Amino acid sequence: MNISYNWLKDLVKIDLSPQELATKLTSVGLAVEGIHEAGDDFVFDIDITSNRGDCLSHLGVSREIAAITNAQLRIADYDSQKPANDRNLVSIQDADLCNRFTARVIHNVKITHSPEWLVKRLEAVGERSINNVADITNYVMHELGQPMHSFDLNKLSENRIVVRRARTGETIKTLDEVERKLDETMLAICDAKKPVAVAGVMGGFDSAISDETTHVLLEVAYFDRANIRQTSRNFKLSTEASHHFERGVDIENLIRASNRATELICELAGGTAGEFVDVYPTKFTPNEIESEDIQFAVKRLTGLEVESNEILRIFAALGITFAIRTPKTTTFTTPSWRHDLAIEEDLVEEVARIVGYDKIGEELPSAFGAGEYQPTESRKKSLRRTLVNLGFNEAISYSFIDTRHDERFDLIPSFVVENLDEKYVSLEDSIIEGATRMRPSLLSGLLDAVRTNLNHQRRDLKLFEIGKVFSASEKENDLPNERELFALVLTGNETLQNKAMPLREFDFYDAKGALEAAASAMNLPALDFHPKDVSHLRRGQSAEISLGGKAVGTIGRLNDEISAAYKFRQPVFVTEVDLETLLEAKEKTILYQPLPVYPSIVRDVSLLVKRDVSFADVQRTIAEQKFELCRKIEFVDVYEGAGVADDQRSITIRLEYRSDERTLLEEEVETIHGQILKVLETNLNAKQRF
Amino acid sequence: MSEEKKQIEQIRQSFQTAFAGFVHLHKEIKDLTLADAESYQRELAELKTKHTGKKSELANSKKLIGRVAPEERGAFGSFVQSIEREITTAIEEAETNLKNFIADAKIERERLDVTLPGTQPREGHLHLLTILRQKIEDIFVSMGYSIEDDREIETDYYNFDALNIPEGHPARESQDTFYTTNGFALRSQTSTVQIRAMERRGVPIRIIAPGRVFRRDTPDLTHTPMFHQIEGLCVDKNITMAHLKGTVGEWLRRLFGKETRIRLRPSYFPFTEPSAEFDFSCFKCGGTGTFESERCRPCKGSGWIELGGSGMVHPNVLRACNVDPQVYSGFAFGFGLERMCLLMYSLDDIRLMFENDVRFLEQFR
Known part of the structure; x- marks a missing residue:
């Protein structure tokens, strides 16, 4: 709203420079955003809040000035002619x-x-x-x-x-x-x-x-x-x-x-x-505001001590009249130009803004209690910190996505109610073209981010995101489901800071490792990974993730079809998990284990197995035997290729034997080790390669 | 000269001939390459074996001592020894020279370029919004506030009615608020959490609610249809605007330094009365409007940064949460995190916040 300084001076006496006036107007709530010279005049650009329609004129602004400076309005009545009530016209x-x-x-x-x-x-x-x-x-x-x-x-x-x-x-x-x-x-x-x-x-x-x-x-x-x-x-x-x-x-x-x-x-x-x-069929009726003690109300809400004379002066200048109706209450009557005054608090604001918000002191409320983060925040902080240390950048994507992503991703388990006509949450209309869907998955956002960065020749990427996804609730009139998920994506090569030469290409196990590190940072029990076909992931390189037997998400390599749609020419690995469910899991209790007193004996063994025998099978088979002295089964390496049949591969594991009571003898270990190898051969048809 | 002595002389002669190539080594050694030095070292080792080893003529010559006449034996023995010493000293000296030279040369060769980059795993970066949110949360938690959050899709009741934004209010018009096809609102301000938290916790209450909000703004340099707000709420007995000013001042001083000043300006929000915008003195120019004799960028030369809205919680809002406004009063404030980031880092395009361009993300820590 443009207001002329000279014009104002026609309506009210002003002893202030345009600068000074601007400061005063801003301080009562008419925010002067700029002052421009216009010939011999100055023009104020004033931002008038939507409640102050009365200030959309020079008269209105002059009233405010009169209230600030205690000047009189110079406003002619122009009442030259009294109207008639001619219903014909x-x-x-x-x-x-x-x-x-x-x-x-x-x-x-x-x-x-x-x-x-x-x-x-x-x-x-x-x-x-x-x-x-x-x-x-x-x-x-x-x-x-x-x-x-x-x-x-x-x-x-x-x-x-x-x-x-x-x-x-x-x-x-x-x-x-x-x-x-x-x-x-x-x-x-x-x-x-x-x-x-x-x-x-x-x-x-x-x-x-x-x-x-x-x-x-x-x-x-x-x-x-x-x-x-x-x-x-x-x-x-x-x-x-x-x-x-x-x-x-x-x-x-x-x-x-x-x-x-x-x-x-x-x-x-x-x-x-x-x-x-x-x-004039509907006569104006002013608002009447009752107040027991306006001076107290001002102090109670603003901390300002204002003399009652000053309060009444301010009200008079603003056109607010009053009458003492009963000994206990005063009735204030609002002027016809003020549509925004209805309750005592409104009057308090009038007093406070004219007296000046700058007169309000600074105090801290007296002590109350201990502050606290969201209960999940410390674990989420560890999660974020760990991923950042592993080289992941944190992404934040829009909550609304394009409908073309529908059915593209397998969503986290038991989030979408499958038999609904409308499973997703949609917007009435959108601002970003096509983006009318509230995302049911974080993956579309992360893949868009990958696209953006590949376009900028950044080919080695690690990104993660924590955010809410949405799905329609089972009952139509219930609020939609919201759940916080965690997802990460990686593609390209492992690289070092400030070194151009990459170390090696990322694979499935980088994604898995990052996820395991994240789970460990949250002090969760170990996640389980089972091979599973997932519609957005490449067959044979995908798994379902579960925690304590409950499925919580998926991990794997993005399938060729989606990769092609995004024009990715390099493998992309993604995982998405239900963070809320993960965070519901209790943190592992940590108990001190006495340090080993006696030395351990370590045996590496390479096992020739069919390709469908997994490391987990090997691990489980050994663990099931409950050999007390076999303390640790570690993965060493896997080999396939020359010297190994096409349908086989060689898994090398390291077994650690130790007793808490004595130093083990080589022969004892040989006996148990031999038994283990035998069980592996019987159960998994695993032959010792060397 | 006896035959034996002659033989010894011959040994000496033949050594000197063989050793001729090493005589000047101690002078010229510094001009050798490492490879030459190593080949000299090998040759010298061979020469040593040949001339001083068990099967050398010198070793054999010891047998001659027995052959000379007993009265000459002493003198002859000394002579043999002196020749032996002469030979071994010459060899050892050359050996030492070579060994030292080779050792030095090897160290020299293994001299590192310490300016090459260290082996450093590539580190990631938290999103700028997370960094700022965590800083602000830390400050408020230390001031006794609890962090709250709630739904992002809300009913009209929580998004509007309970916040004293009745039907017909301009803020309720659909061009500001996103609606789902089922008629729910994407929350247009985190003030919804005020209501939810007061319902849950009752009063007195002190909370901070950071969260995602949505408005129907077409993306441009300063607008995105989604952004983040932080909302603060304190309701108790005897809470005044002075507490609002003190609290806002305290956290901004902790974030931007002790010199930071606070300014409240009257404004209008449906859910507060009285209402105020809060500004703080510019962190860059300290409120002077000038930085390094140029117009200060973050505050556009005004010395003040306009950050957010605030005020005393409207009695209708308190009543909606079953709080008696005659007994309790409270303040609330809210501001946009993206806007704060824009100011703090002189960003010129808010859309960068959600593009996840790593060239952008990696600039902040």
Whole structure:
């Protein structure tokens, strides 16, 4: 909102420089965003909050200045002419949407250009001069905050005005030359036959004043705020008029505004004032606010100690009157231009902002109790820290994704209710093209991130994300399911900081290792990995992850089809797990184990097995024998290729033997080791290679 | 000269001939390459074996001592010894020279370029938003606040009604809020957590709620349809705006330094009354508006950084949570984390926050 310094000085005495004034205005809540010089004038760009429609004019800002500086407003009454209530000229059929309507006829007007002072004033506040009558209505709006509209009287059928809801099917070509369809939710200003203006939003093209106009009908009215807002939204048409009306104008200011405009039109366009009609079916009733002790209320909420005289001075300056009704309560009455004052707290704010928020001290509330993080935060912190140490960057992606990802990913177990017609959560409409789905998986976001980085020639990537996913709830009227997941992606090569030469290409086990490290950082029991076909993963390189027998997610290499869709030309490994479920698992209890006293004996053995025998099979087979002295089964290496049949591979494991009571003898170990090898051969057909 | 002595002389002669190539070594050694030195070393070792080893002529010559006449034996013995010493000294000297030279040359050869990069695993980076969120959470937890979070998809009740944003209020218009096809709202502010937390915990309460919020803003330099807010709420008996100012001041001072000043400006939010925007003196220029004699970037030369909204919790909001506004009062504040990041790091495009470009992510720690 542009406000002219010189214009303000016409309305209130100002002893402050533009800079000083700007600071003061900002301090009472009229945030001055900038000051621009305009000839001999200064223009303030003020950000007016939506509750302060009364400040959308020079009069409104002047009132604030008067309250700050204790100056008097210099505002003429312009009450030159008292209106009549002529129902022939104006009739209001829908008084719920039009609380007051005044119309003034001005005869023998000559439409021409405006005098220089008027052009300059309007230019200062950013308005272009059109013609004298249009400029005057604009001028009065900027001065008094009341939008108004001038009709060419001769173009109004039967020279009269009917204010009513529009009828479905009615149309109007508005001043911007757009043909608009009206409906009965909208208030129209009509002549005897048809709508001639969209009330409070924009006038009609055909009834507008033109160079030929000689008789003007000047509309100055008050419309229902919510209705104007709704109409303006429906048309996606926000005008200065609608902006004012939806924030609320001063219903008691209409006569003054009409007289002010009429006076100027008579003076500058040579007209003579004619009939003046005021139809005011819904009389203004001010808000009455009861307060037992406003001084105490101010102190209770703001800590400010303000003298009651000062409080009353502030209220008087702001137009708030009071009456002591009972010995205990005072009733404050709000002025017609303030739509935002309804409760005692509002009055407290009025006092505090005029006294100055800078007068409020700084205190800390007295001690209360210990602060606490979210219960899961410390484990999530470890998770994040571990992954970062492993070289993963943390991604944060949009929660909404494209519907083309539907069914692309196997989602975490038991999250989506499969038999629903609409399993996912969708937005009514989107801002980012196509992105109407609330993500059921973090993977699409991470893969988009991979794409972005590959496009920037970053081929070695490790990313993770922690965030919520969404699915429709089983019952239609229940809030959707939300769950926090953890996902990671890696592709390319392991590299060192500041070294161009990569160490080696990432594989499945890098993803698995990172996930295991993450689980370990959260002090979880070991995760289990079972081979499983997963629709977004390459067959044979995918697994289901479970914790304590409960499936919690998947891991593997992205399949070729999705890779191709993303134009990935290198293997990409992904995992996604249900973090909420993981965090529900109790942390492992850590108990000290006495350090070994006796030395251990270690045996490496390479086992030739069929390819479908897994390391876990080997591990389990040995563990099932419960050899007390066999303390550890470690993986050493796996070999396939020359010297090993196509359907076989060689798994090398390391077995550690130790007793807590004595130093083991070689022969004892040989016996157990031999038994183990025998069991492996019997159960898994595993032959010792060397 | 006796025959024996002559023989010894011959041994000496033949050694000297063989050793001729090493005589000048001690002078020229510094010009040798390591390979030459090593080959000299090998040759010298052979020469040593040949001239002083068990089967050498010198060793054999000891037998001559027995052959000379007994009265000459002493003198002859001394002579043989002196020749032997002469030979071994010459060899040892050359050996030592070579050995030292080779050792030095090898050390020299293994001299490292200490400016090559160290072997350092590539480290990752937390997202800028996580870094800032954790810092702020740490500060508030130390001030006795608990961290809260809740749903991201909400009912109109929690997103609007309970927050004193009645039907018809401009903030409720759908161009600001995303709706699901089932009519639920993506929360447009973390203030929803105020309500949920007060319902759960009752009052008195002190919480901070960081979280993701959604508004229907088309992405541009300063807007994204999703961003993060941190909301603070303190409700107790006798809470005033002075506590709001003190609390906001305290955390900003802990984040930006002791000199930081706070400014409240009257504003309007449906869920607070009185309402205030809170600004703090610019961390870069210290509030002067000028940094290194140029207009300060983060505060655009104003000396103040506008951070967020705040105020005293509206009585209707307290009532919605079954808290009696006659007995309790409280303050709330909220601000956008992305905006704070933009200011702190002079970022010029907020969309970078969600593009996950590692060239961006790796700049922060």
